Amino acid sequence: MNLPEGFWLLTAIVIVGSALLFYLRWRRSGVEPEVGMADTGSAIESFSRAFPDLPIRNVVMTRDGSSAFLRLADSRVGFVEHAALHSAARLLEPQTLTVGAPPDSQTINIAFPGAAGGGLFEFSSVEEAAEVSLWLCGEFAVVGADSPALAEKSDGE
Incomplete structure (x- = not known):
């Protein structure tokens, strides 16, 4: 069987x-890039779609960009x-969250009520995690300056 001329060249x-x-x-x-929110703008957009009437004051992203508070x-x-390929937005009520011991100071351990979500959320800095x-x-209720305990302490200094 003869192959046409140029067959091997075409095959190569x-x-x-x-x-x-x-x-x-x-x-x-x-x-x-990894699949996640690229920036705070993506988080704001996702949250605003779910809760259009709630104005946002500040956004803090996790280190991996997969979550935002x-x-x-x-x-x-x-x-x-x-x-x-999707994002989920929710309102967190501080009284209903369960917080566990974090492994380090840049991480928060949160369990959401009634949901499978939650876990460890690592931030870029200790300040962001603290915030x-x-x-x-x-x-929290702030103790006023007229409080006796505060007045005694300030007079002694």
């Missing part, structure tokens, strides 16, 4: 071209978590 071109395409696809897959104008806390922790604690 197809094999080399296919190998090149597979190589480039493999290289590109390693360069693509949002401080709302009415002192409540919002939460956005990005998973696969979100304070948001989750809720509002």
